[in-house]
Amino acid sequence: MCMVKLLIADDEKYDRDSIINIIKNEFMEQLEISEARNGREVIEVFERVRPDIIITDIKMPGINGLKAIQEIRKINPNVFIIIITAYDYFDFAVEAVKNNVKEYILKPFSRVELIEKMKEAISFVNNEKEKRKNEIENQEKIYNLMPILENELSYSIINDTLYSIDYDTYLRYLEMDxxxxxxxxxxxxxxxxxxxxxxxxxxxxxxxxxxxxxxxxxxxxxxxxxxxxxxxxxxxxxxxxxxxxxxxxxxxxxxxxxxxxxxxxxxxxxxxxxxxxxxxxxxxxxxxxxxxxxxxxxxxxxINAQEPVNADSEKIALFKAVEQYIIDNIKEEIDLEKTAAKFNLSSYYFSRTFKEILGYNYSDYVNIVRINKAKEFLLNKSKSIKEVCFLVGYSDPNYFSKVFKKYEGISPTEFKQNIN
Structure with a gap:
């Protein structure tokens, strides 16, 4: 349990000491106690110590208890306040309610009554602290979650896969629309x-x-x-x-x-x-x-600007290099993203310009190069269809046969038979 800060305010030292003695005997290890003799000191001590509970007399010289409470409420509206007074005036009660005073005790008060009020006050303060602690922990969890939500939402936009997430919930957490x-x-x-x-x-x-x-x-x-x-x-x-x-x-x-x-x-x-x-x-x-x-x-x-005169020749030269890279690495995994990155181009620009220059989309072109290379290998009768499959970058002979037939109209077996 956390230490609770208590401020006792009364212009009579005897009354302050009486309250302190009763409270110390019952709550000594739970409380850190400060004192004030008048309303001005209540405000000054509050600003310095920031107590959780205030027990204050109403009738004090200078700034009275109610005026001090009004000033304190401006700083912390949630502090637990107990008023102790010898005057059972209706006006005081009305003002106390207006200032969100939690408890009201008349002098002379009994030891039992004061202890009961303090138990309520300490319980309230500890519950509020626990609530605040939980709020902070939840805020921290949400704060730590924000970058993850941002990244996932961003990736979904980039990859055009928003349909795969509940993006309205993401936006709600991010407080965006x-x-x-x-x-x-x-x-x-x-x-x-x-x-x-x-x-x-x-x-x-x-x-x-x-x-x-x-x-x-x-x-x-x-x-x-x-x-x-x-x-x-x-x-x-x-x-x-x-x-x-x-x-x-x-x-x-x-x-x-x-x-x-x-x-x-x-x-x-x-x-x-x-x-x-x-x-x-x-x-x-x-x-x-x-x-x-x-x-x-x-x-x-x-889109409205003219490209430099040599733009086409530069692009053709660049994609000729891409073409050679594909041929040289036909056995490797050469997907569009990796190849685009190899030439420091965005995937979108690479894909669009590849088709513009070479006349095929990227995956079709890679397959055509692989199948042409496969036909060269198949002319060598010493190589099996399975060997050729692996030599041109396919890992599954069945898939290789399917792709071969798509582009050549016949299977690799039929191609080999025709050679014979």
Whole structure:
């Protein structure tokens, strides 16, 4: 049980001593006792000690007990107050009720009565402290849960899998609604494999955004820093101007604090949480383009801007390198995300541009390369179909046969027979 602080206020020392003696004999180890001789001292001692319980006389010189209580209530409305007085006046009782006084004792009082009132007071204080302790513990649990909720909600938006979670509950806990919002993707320039720095910048940027807007973010397990920013209105030009200014301010402050430069892509503001994935895709596209060498790229500007003259040749050269990488690593697991990361590109931009340059979506192209390589191996009669399957990156011969037939119209066995 916690130590309870008690303040006894009475202008008569004999009365104070009498109360103290009765209480000490009964509650000595539970109480820390302070004294006051008048209303002014009650206020001063209260401000210094912050007692949990006050026993005070009403009639004291200068500031009386009721006036002192009024001042104390301004500081702490929940302190437990017991009034002791020799005057059974109705007006005093009315004032006491107004000031949320818990108990009222008339002089002369009995030892038993005082002890009973003190037991009630100590029980009340301990219950309130326990309640407060539980509230703080619950708040701490919720506070510790917030980053987890933020990350899961952010990942669900990024991966377009909001349907898999109860996002309304997440929003309620986060005290957000996302009636209107947009995505911001932040790329750190010339920073490789420094997760500690990335986390520090991520936290700094999030705190900076939170000075102006409510936001959730993800930067622990994403290549770039990703933020979803809640705004009150969807006035396109107004939101665009504010978003571009915010992004420019972030670039400036991060350069000042961390000495690194950023590229920031900003998606168009949309209505509702479900549509934020589209804004995220727009921010990813924006960050891949240069618009007048600006560090901040707003999607609406990007789609209307002309790419540099050599953009097509640069892209073709880049994806020729991608093509060679696939051929060289055909035996390995080369999924889209890993390959995009290998060339420092966002998955969305990589997928879209891959089809634009090579004419196939990524998975079809990888399968075509593998099947063509398989046909080369099958021409060598010394290799079994199972061996060929593993040589071109498939782990299941049945699946290999299924894919082979899809692209060649015949099974690997029939292909080998035709060679003979």
């Amino acid at each position: 996302f009636r209107n919002g947009y995505a911001m993707v932040v790329q750190l320039n010339n920073v490789t494999n420094d997760e500690s720095l990335k986390f520090k910048v991520g936290e700094y940027v999030k705190e900076y955004i939170n000075h102006r807007y409510r936001t959730i973010g993800s930067y622990l397990f994403t290549k770039n820093l990703v933020y979803f920013i809640e705004v009150k209105s969807k006035e396109d030009e107004e939101v665009k101007a504010d978003a571009i200014k915010l992004a420019a301010d972030i670039c400036r402050e991060v350069k000042k604090v961390f000495g690194i430069t950023l590229n920031i892509g900003v998606g168009v503001c949309c209505e509702g949480l479900v549509k934020l994935h589209k804004s995220y895709e727009e921010a990813c596209i924006s960050i891949e383009y240069k618009v007048q060498n600006n560090a901040v790229r707003y999607f609406g500007d990007v």
